[in-house]
Amino acid sequence: MSTIEKLRAVILKMKKKNITAANLTPEARFLQDLSFDSQDQTEMLVLAEEAFNITVDFQDVKNLPTIAAAVEYIDKKLGK
């Protein structure tokens, strides 16, 4: 499973209103398109830690703007 597919599964597990796999495109912006607040992004990243077996440095990831940026960060953590 690619990073974005796995990240989609993580975000869908958060059961946020009006979010489906279809609108979790690389370009989707957390704040504007997905109505994420800072707690939502923190929740997503802690769930991603478990899903990807990584440790997120929360100081480094303030305001990841898009799904693509989150995928890039996770891939970097995975050494991809």
Place this chain on the structure above:
Amino acid sequence: MGPTYVGDKIHARIAGLGMYAPDTVLTSAELGRRLAVSEEWITSRVNIHERHIAAGLATSDLGAAAAQRAMADAGISPGDVDLLIVATETPDRPVPSTACIIQDRLGLVNAAAFDLNAACSGFVYALAVGSQFIATGACQNVLVVGAEVLSPYVDWSDEQTCILFGDGAGAAVLQPTGPESGILAWNMGADGSGKDILTVLAGGSQMPITHQAIDEKLHLAKMNGQEVFIFAMRKVPAVTEQILAAAGLSIEDVDLFVPHQANSHIIEAIARRLDLAPEKVMMNMDRYGNVAAASIPLALYEARETGRIKPGDIVVLVGFGAGLTWGAVVLRW
């Protein structure tokens, strides 16, 4: 992860529960007026509509009232209590312990008494500690109290934190029972590297109270909310799964999950991660706020009173908070 204990022949069961919330109620509408924000601004952030405020009462006043009700609920007399453990981070005085003040108030003449500070995990820590005295046969009636008067430590001008906290107390009587019910297993742990995430800096030996400390508000609670959220999300689901596994159970067996009532966002995120349906998750912080060590007994009491816990149910209590500390108890009601 910290030590885990799985019960042997003698378990401790909760034979009585009691609670006490002081009469003074501070609604979020009133607090909003003081802070010049709307009630909705508060409730949308923390889902707390009101909290009780001690308004001159001490932690021992609240704790003694809850303890008295728990003893009546268990049908025991003051002289029956062998051990009193008071979980609190807001003792009446640095010395003696709040437990000794409550012991005197209630006439628990045969009880040893001490305080236990594990912040918001305190009640679960105290249940774990008290249950060991039952399991060894050393005690027949252990009175465990979680009592807090947080309001004097709240910076009422800081709208990020003051909307969260309240005052209150809850208590439980532990008695021995067989291996089928009561506390099946417990875990407690700590990570002191997080000591600065939620702290009161001044007022202890490290930084005695001075005029300057008060001017700088160092005698009030400081909290990094995001760090608490990250800690809770990383730790609580993992500890819950591990303690259930230790007891030979899984998340599907849980009838009621009673977490520390930190705030509804944290609890809902934890419940989603654990795939727990909302009806299996106890929440009552909308009427009490975060009452630290008193949160879990207040929630447990209400769960029993409203019929959300029935005999035979599997109940999981999980505390987490300053220290950092965490603790979990699995019991069959």
